[in-house]
Amino acid sequence: MKQNQKKAWLFLAPALICVTVFSIWPIIRAFIMSFQGGPLINMQFNGFANYVYIFKDPDFWHAILNTAIYAFLAVPIGLIISIALAWWVFSKIKHQAFFKTMFFMPYVTSTIAIGIVFRYILNGKYGMLDFCLRAMHLPAPDWLDDPSMSIISLIIFGVWASLAFNIVILMGALRNIDPNYYVLADMYGASGREKFWRITMPQLVPTLAFLLTVNLIGAFKIYTQVYALFNGVAGQANSAMTAVFYIYNKFQVVGTPGVAMAATVVLFLFILFVTYLQRKLMKKVNS
Amino acid sequence: MEHKKSKFRWGMIFIYLFIAIFAIITVFPFIYMILGGLMSYEETTTIPPTLIPSHWHFDNYAKVFAQAxxxxxxxxxxxxxxxxxxxxxxxxxxxxxxxxxxxxxxxxxxxxxxxxxxxxxxxxxxxxxxxxxxxxxxxxxxxxxxxxxxxxxxxxxxxxxxxxxxxxxxxxxxxxxxxxxxxxxxxxxxxxxxxxxxxxxxxxxxxxxxxxxxxxxxxxxxxxxxxxxxxxxxxxxAGAQTQLQLAAATLTVVPVLIIYFIFRKQIIRGVVRNELKA
Missing domain, CATH: 1.10.3720.10 (MetI-like)
Known part of the structure; x- marks a missing residue:
């Protein structure tokens, strides 16, 4: 058979054209626009002004800080709960498929719709959560209208939403562990705890590294959850402003696309850096 | 020996309780959304919160379709x-x-x-x-x-x-x-x-x-x-019309949930296969 089958390009053409226009070009264009000022229809080169602007803008740092707090709290909490649930359902429950189906539900459902329900449950006046907390004589904060609670509410929402994917991936990984390890451990009289820490956890490391990255990247990009939970705004007094929310505001609401693109480039480079770290970590784990 | 056995039981109870609580936390918003979408406005905003509506207000859905x-x-x-x-x-x-x-x-x-x-x-x-x-x-x-x-x-x-x-x-x-x-x-x-x-x-x-x-x-x-x-x-x-918001949310979620329940095996398998390879 011929070594260079040119017809391949014909089959790849639709994909390549679309990818060039809607994936490669936008990246290049975002970089270009980040060095331009003015409205979208008439942008002019203005050097590093946008970068200077965002680094001086307290709102930008506030958004970055919020995003970081969210990412570094919601991701580990979500992962720890997911590991516990996945391992216990995997090792102690007979009807695994039933629980898996149930725990996975949030993954397929619309964030906006679930946000409406969460807003209802977290309502400070008639919400179910505060009602339960008061019934147990615990403090019942105003989850949505108290600015100091915004990020915590967002974390609760984020953790709830993240469990689905984590649990299903972890259960897939648990199933891939050679059952002979456990048979052998049983023969030596290992306890459940020993089996978990000596066999399960080490075997899960690559999966956990993968989930950590995916979750972190997802957390850095958080936008729809904020919109859903606070009904289109970034919480009371912008208390839940996140990086992508900042970008959206600068792009669409304020009408400074150059500033938005500078922030996008910063976020993009940061996400690439995390991905790079993960690759390196994975290589180390695998070798 | 006796002591160890009772400790083991407590551990199991904790595990089952943990799973049960998180199962409830996961599913409750969906159930509450469907129920809330069938309540009257008063029922959605009373304290203590209503769980089961006294009348099933299917007319909420008609209102949702009429308003938007x-x-x-x-x-x-x-x-x-x-x-x-x-x-x-x-x-x-x-x-x-x-x-x-x-x-x-x-x-x-x-x-x-x-x-x-x-x-x-x-x-x-x-x-x-x-x-x-x-x-x-x-x-x-x-x-x-x-x-x-x-x-x-x-x-x-x-x-x-x-x-x-x-x-x-x-x-x-x-x-x-x-x-x-x-x-x-x-x-x-x-x-x-x-x-x-x-x-x-x-x-x-x-x-x-x-x-x-x-x-x-x-x-x-x-x-x-x-x-x-x-x-x-x-x-x-819709502002404060909580019951209509919940009815509208139900409308959005239910079609996907139906697809999900029918094809849950393919969907879950697809996601797992996808990600474990990457």
């Missing part, structure tokens, strides 16, 4: 999600076939580009894509809503793993029998990877159904809105 063009939202969402799914499946099949079965110069380079693009977060390019769509005068059009999603490298990459599993000798045999590439794709490749294609179609349709940020950017006319944007706008406009 949800039928139109459904139609728009179905059209865009279905178009994206069918076309991106088609382009992914062709692309994956070329990457798996054909040998050509530059293949390694193309694969490298595809793999790198997989790492690009959608949020980094969505705003510049908006600029592109705007300069094409496609704001508030169906074409504008679907255009950037007619190719998915992600699904193409996913299908490659299915196509690679089919022996290359089959392709050679088909060629010797005088079949064209086109015939090979539709007569052999597609029927043999039905499982993978169904999974891709389901995942693509669901993500199209739940799309939010992109339609928010490229549409601002009410009759071009998609379900989730319509829902978000409705939640703002």
């Amino acid at each position: 063009p949800f039928a139109r939202y459904f139609f728009n969402t179905f059209i865009t999600a279905a178009t994206t799914t069918v076309v991106s499946l088609f382009t992914s099949i062709l692309g994956a076939f070329a990457m798996v079965n054909l040998k050509f110069k530059g293949k390694g380079f193309i694969q490298l580009i595809f793999l790198s693009l997989l790492m690009v977060p959608g949020e980094a390019i969505i705003f510049t894509n908006y600029t592109t769509i705007m300069s094409m005068n496609l704001l508030n059009t169906y074409l504008g809503l679907v255009l950037p999603f007619l190719v998915s490298i992600f699904y193409m990459y996913y299908l490659q793993s299915y196509f690679t599993a089919i022996s290359p000798t089959l392709y050679k045999a088909a060629m010797i029998d005088g079949a064209s590439d086109w015939e090979y794709i539709w007569r052999i490749l597609v029927p043999m990877s039905k499982g993978g294609l169904i999974t891709v179609a389901l995942l693509s349709f669901i993500s199209g159904w739940n799309a939010f940020l992109w339609p928010l950017l490229v549409t601002n006319e009410d009759n071009m809105r998609l379900l989730n944007n319509g829902l978000a706008a409705f939640a703002t406009d």
Whole structure:
């Protein structure tokens, strides 16, 4: 058979054209626009002004800080709960498929719709959560209208939403562990705890590294959850402003696309850096 | 000995309790959403909260449809999600076939580009894509809503793993029998990877159904809105009408949940296979 089958390009053409226009070009264009000022229809080169602007803008740092707090709290909490649930359902429950189906539900459902329900449950006046907390004589904060609670509410929402994917991936990984390890451990009289820490956890490391990255990247990009939970705004007094929310505001609401693109480039480079770290970590784990 | 046994029991109780609590936390919002959508306004805002409505207010749904063009939202969402799914499946099949079965110069380079693009977060390019769509005068059009999603490298990459599993000798045999590439794709490749294609179609349709940020950017006319944007706008406009918000949320979620419950095995298997390979 011929070594260079040119017809391949014909089959790849639709994909390549679309990818060039809607994936490669936008990246290049975002970089270009980040060095331009003015409205979208008439942008002019203005050097590093946008970068200077965002680094001086307290709102930008506030958004970055919020995003970081969210990412570094919601991701580990979500992962720890997911590991516990996945391992216990995997090792102690007979009807695994039933629980898996149930725990996975949030993954397929619309964030906006679930946000409406969460807003209802977290309502400070008639919400179910505060009602339960008061019934147990615990403090019942105003989850949505108290600015100091915004990020915590967002974390609760984020953790709830993240469990689905984590649990299903972890259960897939648990199933891939050679059952002979456990048979052998049983023969030596290992306890459940020993089996978990000596066999399960080490075997899960690559999966956990993968989930950590995916979750972190997802957390850095958080936008729809904020919109859903606070009904289109970034919480009371912008208390839940996140990086992508900042970008959206600068792009669409304020009408400074150059500033938005500078922030996008910063976020993009940061996400690439995390991905790079993960690759390196994975290589180390695998070798 | 006795002591150890009782400790063991407590451990088990804790584990079952932990699973039960999280199962409830996961499912409760869905149940509460459906129930709340059938309550009267008073019932949704009383203390203590109502769990089961005294009368089933199915008329809430009539009010939702009367207050906002949800039928139109459904139609728009179905059209865009279905178009994206069918076309991106088609382009992914062709692309994956070329990457798996054909040998050509530059293949390694193309694969490298595809793999790198997989790492690009959608949020980094969505705003510049908006600029592109705007300069094409496609704001508030169906074409504008679907255009950037007619190719998915992600699904193409996913299908490659299915196509690679089919022996290359089959392709050679088909060629010797005088079949064209086109015939090979539709007569052999597609029927043999039905499982993978169904999974891709389901995942693509669901993500199209739940799309939010992109339609928010490229549409601002009410009759071009998609379900989730319509829902978000409705939640703002309906103000304190909690029961109507919940009814509207139910409308948005239930179609996907039905698809999910029917195809749960394919969907979950698809997601796991996808991610564990990456």
